[in-house]
Amino acid sequence: xxxxxxxxxxxxxxxxxxxxxxxxxxxxxxxxxxxxxxxxxxxxxxxxxxxxxxxxxxxxxxxxxxxxxxxxxxxxxxxxxxxxxxxxxxxxxxxxxxxxxxxxxxxxxxxxxxxxxxxxxxxxxxxxxxxxxxxxxxxxxxxxxxxxxxxxxxxxxxxxxxxxxxxxxxxxxxxxxxxxxxxxxxxxxxxxxxxxxxxxxxxxxxxxxxxxxxxxxxxxxxxxxxxxxxxxxxxxxxxxxxxxxxxxxxxxxxxxxxxxxxxxxxxxxxxxxxxxxxxxxxxxxxxxxxxxxxxxxxxxxxxxxxxxxxxxxxxxxxxxxxxxxxxxxxxxxxxxxxxxxxxxxxxxxxxxxxxxxxxxxxxxxxxxxxxxxxxxxxxxxxxxxxxxxxxxxxxxxxxxxxxxxxxx
Numbered sequence: 001x002x003x004x005x006x007x008x009x010x011x012x013x014x015x016x017x018x019x020x021x022x023x024x025x026x027x028x029x030x031x032x033x034x035x036x037x038x039x040x041x042x043x044x045x046x047x048x049x050x051x052x053x054x055x056x057x058x059x060x061x062x063x064x065x066x067x068x069x070x071x072x073x074x075x076x077x078x079x080x081x082x083x084x085x086x087x088x089x090x091x092x093x094x095x096x097x098x099x100x101x102x103x104x105x106x107x108x109x110x111x112x113x114x115x116x117x118x119x120x121x122x123x124x125x126x127x128x129x130x131x132x133x134x135x136x137x138x139x140x141x142x143x144x145x146x147x148x149x150x151x152x153x154x155x156x157x158x159x160x161x162x163x164x165x166x167x168x169x170x171x172x173x174x175x176x177x178x179x180x181x182x183x184x185x186x187x188x189x190x191x192x193x194x195x196x197x198x199x200x201x202x203x204x205x206x207x208x209x210x211x212x213x214x215x216x217x218x219x220x221x222x223x224x225x226x227x228x229x230x231x232x233x234x235x236x237x238x239x240x241x242x243x244x245x246x247x248x249x250x251x252x253x254x255x256x257x258x259x260x261x262x263x264x265x266x267x268x269x270x271x272x273x274x275x276x277x278x279x280x281x282x283x284x285x286x287x288x289x290x291x292x293x294x295x296x297x298x299x300x301x302x303x304x305x306x307x308x309x310x311x312x313x314x315x316x317x318x319x320x321x322x323x324x325x326x327x328x329x330x331x332x333x334x335x336x337x338x339x340x341x342x343x344x345x346x347x348x349x350x351x352x353x354x355x356x357x358x359x360x361x362x363x364x365x366x367x368x369x370x371x372x373x374x375x376x377x378x379x380x381x382x383x384x385x386x387x388x389x390x391x392x393x394x395x396x397x398x399x400x401x402x403x404x405x406x407x408x
């Protein structure tokens with residue numbers, strides 16, 4: 001039978017169970033449309049957003065980031081890798097970006113901008129080079145480790161200072177003939193390749209990694225534009241920032257678990273997720289994002305995976321995503337892949353998934369005792385949220401000004 005008002009009333013009561021990050025309203029033919037939210041405490045159990053182009057993936061991500069940015073200060077934060085530079089700016093006519101909110105805790109980084117903080121080369125470790133160059137030859141990796149332990153944070157600078165004529169004597173005298181000249185020369189070429197990229201700097205000031213980690217601990221939304229980064233830069237930025245965040249939380253868990261509980265829950269937004277979480281990619285070896293899907297809950301870090309072709313996601317990764325936001329998938333293989341990995345039985349909704357309109361979603365939740373079945377949702381339009389936010393703030397400012405005048 002068609003659900004009545006009483007059947008839908010439980011959705012509003014979910015607020016009492018900390019479903020606090022609102023994303024839309026229930027999609028139903030009725031004037032009574034309860035508001036639908038995601039439980040913030042479930043973010044570390046990871047989210048997947050699946051849709052073909054034009055169905056509203058970008059709008060959903062902006063709506064969720066708005067919900068995090070307007071939460072009580074310090075409760076949530078986010079690290080957003082924006083592959084299309086479309087979350088912060090107004091990139092399309094009529095579509096607003098997060099900058100329109102004017103919220104102080106929303107930070108934007110364009111690493112190619114002259115005044116932007118960069119990644120200091122002194123922050124790089126041998127493991128970073130191994131990730132960036134998709135596996136260093138064993139001899140080069142061992143040489144990098146040897147140099148790192150010998151010179152620590154100055155190891156990259158020491159390599160950059162070496163002239164071609166000095167390599168032989170350097171290998172003999174300082175590296176005790178443990179590294180061949182050809183190996184060292186090849187390693188130097190790779191280091192110079194990184195040093196030539198705008199995202200990196202030999203200077204210590206303006207440290208992107210340190211700044212972003214500090215802002216995340218303060219409860220900020222940090223949006224990193226990766227659209228203008230080349231392939232090497234992008235791999236480096238994604239792996240280094242995410243890796244340092246995870247390592248910082250690991251250290252807290254080991255040394256001070258109580259302090260970790262006081263840190264914000266972090267959402268890592270990964271656009272074009274297949275480039276690092278695709279089945280073909282992970283066959284070559286794991287990476288920080290695959291590790292995060294398995295361990296993120298321990299560190300209060302959740303991953304938001306955005307994908308157009310969910311069937312290409314690594315099965316283990318897909319199986320660890322507990323909240324699924326399905327927004328329209330044309331291919332049967334895509335629909336079937338999401339249905340197989342969701343915690344709900346979605347078989348009866350395969351046809352509906354295909355017919356979802358722009359901004360419509362089926363949301364599958366992880367806690368079956370709280371939300372026992374998937375919910376049909378009409379996602380808020382971000383432009384409307386911006387208008388409501390501005391109107392509310394203008395009203396607050398005016399009331400505050402009147403109160404101040406009366407006091408005077």
